[in-house]
Amino acid sequence: MRPPPLILALALAAQPALGQSPRTFEVPGWEGRWYRGNTHTHTTESDGDSAPEHVARWYRDHGYDFLVLSDHNVFTDPAGLPDLATEDFLLIPGEEVTSGFEGRPVHVNGLNIPGVIEPRRAGTLVGTIQANVDAVREVEGVPHINHPNFGWAFGAEVLAKVRDDRLLEIFNGHPGVHNRGGGGIPGLEAVWDDLLSRGKRIYGIAVDDAHHFQGEFAADRANPGRGWVAVRAPRLEPRAIVDALEAGHFYASTGVTLADVVVTPTRIEVHIDPRGDFRYTTEFIGGGGRVLKTTGGNPAIFELDGPTPYVRARVIDSRGDVAWVQPVFVRVGDPGSS
Ligand SMILES: [Zn+2]
Ligand SMILES: [Zn+2]
Numbered sequence: 001m002r003p004p005p006l007i008l009a010l011a012l013a014a015q016p017a018l019g020q021s022p023r024t025f026e027v028p029g030w031e032g033r034w035y036r037g038n039t040h041t042h043t044t045e046s047d048g049d050s051a052p053e054h055v056a057r058w059y060r061d062h063g064y065d066f067l068v069l070s071d072h073n074v075f076t077d078p079a080g081l082p083d084l085a086t087e088d089f090l091l092i093p094g095e096e097v098t099s100g101f102e103g104r105p106v107h108v109n110g111l112n113i114p115g116v117i118e119p120r121r122a123g124t125l126v127g128t129i130q131a132n133v134d135a136v137r138e139v140e141g142v143p144h145i146n147h148p149n150f151g152w153a154f155g156a157e158v159l160a161k162v163r164d165d166r167l168l169e170i171f172n173g174h175p176g177v178h179n180r181g182g183g184g185i186p187g188l189e190a191v192w193d194d195l196l197s198r199g200k201r202i203y204g205i206a207v208d209d210a211h212h213f214q215g216e217f218a219a220d221r222a223n224p225g226r227g228w229v230a231v232r233a234p235r236l237e238p239r240a241i242v243d244a245l246e247a248g249h250f251y252a253s254t255g256v257t258l259a260d261v262v263v264t265p266t267r268i269e270v271h272i273d274p275r276g277d278f279r280y281t282t283e284f285i286g287g288g289g290r291v292l293k294t295t296g297g298n299p300a301i302f303e304l305d306g307p308t309p310y311v312r313a314r315v316i317d318s319r320g321d322v323a324w325v326q327p328v329f330v331r332v333g334d335p336g337s338s
Contacts, residue, residue, distance in 0.1 A: 023304060024265040025311070026329045030249040032234035034258075035241065037066035039144065040096065040109055040172070040207035041224065046071035050213040056081055058213055058224055060089045065236055068094035070109050075116035092238045096146065097135060101128040104153035108132040111245075112238045113141035125154060126161045133165050142242040144169065144205060149178035152185060156194035159202075166246045168192060170204035170324065171254060173226030175219060177209070189314075189324075193289035196310050196327055203245070203326050205229050206252035227254050248326040255321025256280070262299075263328050270300040270313050270325055279318040286311050304330065 042048030043055045050058075052069055059067045069076040069091065078091035085091050092112050099106045099119035106128045110117050113136065120131035129145065136143040144167035148154050159168065170188040171179055181187035186194070192204050206227030217223045229252050233244040244250060251258055262269040272280050282300030284293045286308030293302055302311060313325035 021333045023307065023330050023332050025263055025268070025304060026331055027263050027265060028247065028249060028328070030232045030244070030247070032232055032240075032244075034230045034232055035065040035236055036228055036230050037064055037068070037090075037092075037241065038208050038210075038224070038228050039068040039092075039094070039111055039205065039245075040070050040146065040169070041067065041210045042071055042096075043069055043076060045069075045074045045076045046096075048211045048213070049215075052076050052081055053084065054213060055210070055224075056084045056089075056091060060084060060086075062225060064089070064228070066090040066092055066241055068092045068109070068111055070094045070096040072096050072098040073116070073119055075113070088236075090236050090238065090241070092241060094141075097132045099128055099132055101125045103151070105147075105151045106132060106153065107146040107150070108136060109144045109146055110136035110139075110141040111144065112242045113139050115139075117141075126158055129154070129158070129162050133162060137164055142246055143167070146207075147172045147174070147177040147179075147209070148188060148191060149181060149185065150174075150176065152178070155186060156191045156198075159191065159195055160198050160200060166201065166203060166248075167205050168195070168202050169207055171206035171227045171252060171322075172209045173207065173224075174209040174211070174222045190289055193285065193287075196312075197287045197289070199309065201248075201329070203248045203250070204252055204324050205245070205250075206254060206324065227252070229253070230258065251326060252324040253322065255319070256315050256317050256323035258315070258323055258325070261325055266304045268302045268311060268313065268325075268328055270315060272298045272300070272315060272323075274298065275317070280315055282313055282315045284311055284313050307332075 043052040097108045122128045122131045133143045210224035211222035229250045231244045231250040233240045257273040259273040260271040284302040286292045310327040312327040315323040
């Protein structure tokens with residue numbers, strides 16, 4: 001949608017005067033279409049209740065384009081499931097590298113790995129997380145750090161010290177992982193904003209961590225279909241998908257679907273794919289987790305007009321489902337100067 005001339009004039013008027021440092025969004029160079037996937041699920045190869053074939057079929061039959069089977073310290077090789085992988089459904093090899101430190105769970109997923117990774121331990125909590133992130137990197141896999149509030153294991157202070165990680169679970173569908181925090185412990189969105197505000201470039205993912213595909217589907221069971229990502233990638237191929245994830249070319253969701261996200265140097269547009277008579281509220285969030293703008297519009301539009309290190313968006317529908325748009329970072333200063 002083109003902005004009306006009045007809005008355009010106001011936007012131009014908001015440009016910095018001579019001598020001020022201009023602020024602009026770093027425009028992401030994404031391409032391709034959206035692919036829906038889940039990067040965290042279990043099978044009978046560890047503590048899930050269904051065989052890998054059954055689990056993969058569930059996702060394929062429910063509109064997912066890709067899946068990572070991530071069993072605890074077991075490599076479930078997609079090559080063993082040739083009947084399930086098709087041109088339209090990709091299995092990316094993975095594992096939930098499952099370690100811990102002094103009773104605190106340290107679980108790091110390895111995506112697109114060539115074989116099993118042995119969990120590592122170290123003398124500190126930060127060291128233990130780092131050692132497992134490094135183990136995934138050493139085989140050119142992509143790490144994501146799982147459910148920080150599971151067992152109330154660690155928060156932003158610890159995560160700020162970890163290096164070479166780009167992906168953090170901000171929503172996990174398992175009923176026992178405390179996504180929202182409580183009793184004085186921050187929820188995972190607040191942890192994410194804390195890290196972003198410290199200058200750490202990290203993207204928030206939503207996952208199922210599904211264990212239960214049999215019997216009753218209920219809130220207190222770890223069923224599939226609760227959290228996923230939609231990745232914008234040039235093709236449905238493991239390297240293209242994990243590279244797009246690490247570049248932040250995706251949104252995370254518990255039920256809201258987006259049609260498009262458009263970023264220009266001064267503007268973010270979130271185009272929502274509406275469902276029935278549902279209504280949507282979009283919040284644009286900046287440094288410190290501050291809500292910079294709230295709108296019921298579709299597309300939801302944010303114009304950059306003040307200091308903030310990043311802007312991200314959260315779209316909430318009238319049922320409470322959410323889509324999290326990844327942060328867009330703000331560059332200060334004339335791109336032509338040093
Ligand atoms: Zn776990
Ligand atoms: Zn898990």
